[in-house]
Amino acid sequence: MTVYKLRTPISEEDVRKLKVNDTIYVTGxxxxxxxxxxxxxxxxxxxxxxxPLDLQxxxxxxxxxxxxxxxxxxxxxxxxxxxxxRMDLFEDEFIKNFKVRVVIGKxxxxxxxxxxxxxxxxxxxxxxxxxxxxxxxxxxNVKSVEWHDLGMPEAMxxxxxxxxxxxxxxxxxxxxxxxxxxxxxxxxxxxxxxxKLSV
Amino acid sequence: MVDEKAIEDFTVKLxxxxxxxxxxxxxxxxxxxxxxxKSDAGKTQLKAILDNVNLAEKTRTPMCQDTGVIIFYVKxxxxxxxxxxxxxxxxxxxxxxxxxxxxxxxxVNPLTQKNSGDNTGRFLPFINWEVTSxxxxxxxxxxxxxGSENVCALGxxxxxxxxKGLKKFVVDTLIKSGAKPCxxxxxxVAVGGGADIAMKLAKKALLKPLDAPNPDPELEKLERxxxxxxxxxxxxxxxxxxxxxxxxxxxxxxHRHPAxxxxxxxxxxxxARRASARIHKDGxxxxxxxKVV
Ligand code: SF4
Numbered sequence: 001m002t003v004y005k006l007r008t009p010i011s012e013e014d015v016r017k018l019k020v021n022d023t024i025y026v027t028g029x030x031x032x033x034x035x036x037x038x039x040x041x042x043x044x045x046x047x048x049x050x051x052p053l054d055l056q057x058x059x060x061x062x063x064x065x066x067x068x069x070x071x072x073x074x075x076x077x078x079x080x081x082x083x084x085x086r087m088d089l090f091e092d093e094f095i096k097n098f099k100v101r102v103v104i105g106k107x108x109x110x111x112x113x114x115x116x117x118x119x120x121x122x123x124x125x126x127x128x129x130x131x132x133x134x135x136x137x138x139x140x141n142v143k144s145v146e147w148h149d150l151g152m153p154e155a156m157x158x159x160x161x162x163x164x165x166x167x168x169x170x171x172x173x174x175x176x177x178x179x180x181x182x183x184x185x186x187x188x189x190x191x192x193x194x195x196k197l198s199v
Numbered sequence: 200m201v202d203e204k205a206i207e208d209f210t211v212k213l214x215x216x217x218x219x220x221x222x223x224x225x226x227x228x229x230x231x232x233x234x235x236x237k238s239d240a241g242k243t244q245l246k247a248i249l250d251n252v253n254l255a256e257k258t259r260t261p262m263c264q265d266t267g268v269i270i271f272y273v274k275x276x277x278x279x280x281x282x283x284x285x286x287x288x289x290x291x292x293x294x295x296x297x298x299x300x301x302x303x304x305x306x307v308n309p310l311t312q313k314n315s316g317d318n319t320g321r322f323l324p325f326i327n328w329e330v331t332s333x334x335x336x337x338x339x340x341x342x343x344x345x346g347s348e349n350v351c352a353l354g355x356x357x358x359x360x361x362x363k364g365l366k367k368f369v370v371d372t373l374i375k376s377g378a379k380p381c382x383x384x385x386x387x388v389a390v391g392g393g394a395d396i397a398m399k400l401a402k403k404a405l406l407k408p409l410d411a412p413n414p415d416p417e418l419e420k421l422e423r424x425x426x427x428x429x430x431x432x433x434x435x436x437x438x439x440x441x442x443x444x445x446x447x448x449x450x451x452x453x454h455r456h457p458a459x460x461x462x463x464x465x466x467x468x469x470x471a472r473r474a475s476a477r478i479h480k481d482g483x484x485x486x487x488x489x490k491v492v
Contacts, residue, residue, distance in 0.1 A: 178439055183377065
């Protein structure tokens with residue numbers, strides 16, 4: 001296990017060095033996107049319309065933050081990760097079209113996304129579920145909010161972060177998927193547990 | 200004398216305590232899990248949890264963005280004054296805490312999908328009443344997160360399955376839950392009674408301090424056995440693999456119908472938030488789960 005500090009824009013080369021079980025911290029620009037923002041970005045891409053910012057080399061964060069406005073400035077109150085599997089629907093296309101290099105969320109993602117990460121060069125960084133204060137602390141300021149019409153949780157919040165993490169690399173560019181590995185080994189041990197409990 | 204306003208004020212305080220500071224038994228269990236964890240990823244996650252917990256406590260901010268559905272357990276002596284006004288006080292305290300702490304509004308009408316915006320609604324906050332003798336009022340607040348709630352399970356087993364069936368059901372339910380309930384978890388298990396009784400007892404078992412042994416030696420043994428089995432799975436912190444999958448297993452039971460064998464498994468995530476206090480007749484408040492200065 002190695003600890004890496006990455007700065008955005010992150011290069012494909014850098015991301016291809018990472019392996020599952022490594023820990024990463026991201027500094028620079030990350031943006032939140034849940035189902036709606038993923039959906040809209042892909043629609044725009046299809047129609048040839050510009051999206052609000054260049055996403056290449058950035059990290060996308062599966063998160064619906066709690067944000068408040070103080071003295072005309074946005075402040076992130078809580079920003080824990082949301083369950084990533086919902087975004088499996090969009091993420092392969094998203095990585096391919098926009099070249100994000102890190103996907104941050106909780107719970108892991110499926111085969112389609114894992115394949116895209118291998119092919120186009122991106123990793124999945126698991127952020128501790130519920131660790132909202134830790135996440136908020138790493139956010140230095142809100143750079144902008146895009147597509148606010150989608151509502152607070154679904155909008156694209158563009159954040160300036162410092163040492164955002166720890167993120168456990170759970171899917172790497174070699175096709176490894178830590179969540180799936182764990183599930184497999186849990187299945188293998190199931191019978192042993194039954195025996196131990198004599199059930 | 201304890202009046203309605205005093206109960207309201209102290210309930211707001213209890214809610215704030217609960218969502219910002221873990222009881223010391225939970226903190227100690229997380230610390231122990233961190234020290235004993237074998238996997239690197241698991242250790243990293245536990246360290247992040249502990250950092251997050253400390254930061255939340257220091258800054259008095261909710262430790263998780265999901266501040267849960269608000270559940271109360273009230274143990275009221277029959278001689279407590281203003282008994283009839285407690286429910287009102289708890290409602291108002293919930294609304295105030297939602298604004299003041301703040302808590303995330305989590306009360307949604309299941310038919311219209313409309314969020315009430317203040318954590319109250321039909322049957323919410325939910326109040327579990329217990330009547331005792333005497334003149335003290337004991338209140339527990341239990342903000343219950345959704346991620347761990349979504350994997351709770353009820354099995355209507357056959358009586359012939361017996362305790363073996365119970366053990367298998369607990370292990371299967373845990374394996375199925377995987378990373379979803381933000382492990383490490385606390386498991387509340389209950390058998391008997393009926394469908395509702397088993398789940399009620401299982402959920403209540405989540406409130407039992409992790410450092411208190413079960414007074415029933417048979418249950419204590421079963422708890423140990425299931426605790427070890429759960430941590431053998433290797434699910435680990437956040438489902439990333441490791442030796443700390445559960446922090447504790449608490450079991451309770453009720454006598455059952457000869458034809459039924461209900462088993463309920465309730466899940467609590469690492470953000471095991473609860474706070475209890477006792478109000479005495481003279482208005483003195485004694486905090487049971489937290490040190491309050
Ligand atoms: S399961 Fe618990 S820690 Fe995870 S997001 Fe829900 S309330 Fe927070």
